[in-house]
Amino acid sequence: MRRTGRCLCGKVTFSAEAMPRFQACHCSSCRKWVGGPFLSVPCERAEFKGPVKRYASSEGFERGFCETCGSNLFFHPIGSGLHGIPIGLFDDQSDLPFKAEFFIDEKPENYAFSNDTSHLTAAEFRDKFRK
Structure with missing residues (x-):
């Protein structure tokens, strides 16, 4: 579903x-970035408009933030079409378990x-994005 936010x-x-x-x-990077666990919605075909700054936070991954207010905008595995966007930025946060x-x-x-959630270790997560 196409969603918007700011x-x-x-x-x-x-x-x-x-x-x-x-x-x-x-x-540890996400916890330093947001002050706790990073709660995000996995998204494809994300389009950002405005003063976005990008930061290569670790090998193969970057993070984006607003140059003006500093809001965290996304976590992005470089070379993929995925962006993890903070759930709090969405205009409509319904139907996102x-x-x-x-x-x-x-x-x-x-x-x-x-909550009853699936769990991935660091190694399992990195394996998902290895080329």
């Missing part, structure tokens, strides 16, 4: 084909979700 200041807007779910990443958790082996012990 950053905090509204200068960056986007539309994307959102998969019908959201997920959490527990890797919580389905998966990544880097479960890096999740701190001080929190846990009670």
Whole structure:
């Protein structure tokens, strides 16, 4: 389903084909980036308009943010058509059940979700994007 959204200041807007779910990443980079687990919607054919800055955060992956307000916009495996877009940026967040958790082996012990989700370790997640 095509969905739209915007950053905090509204200068960056986007539309994307959102998969019908959201997920959490527990890797140390995501936790530093957002201050906790990164809750995102996997999307294809994402189109961003406005002052987007990109940052190569690790080998093969980049993150995007709004140059004006600093809102986190996406996590993107370079070379793929996928973007993980924060669920809070979407104008409509309905019908997006919580389905998966990544880097479960890096999740701190001080929190846990009670939802029944699938779990991938860091190695399993990286294997999905190896060429």
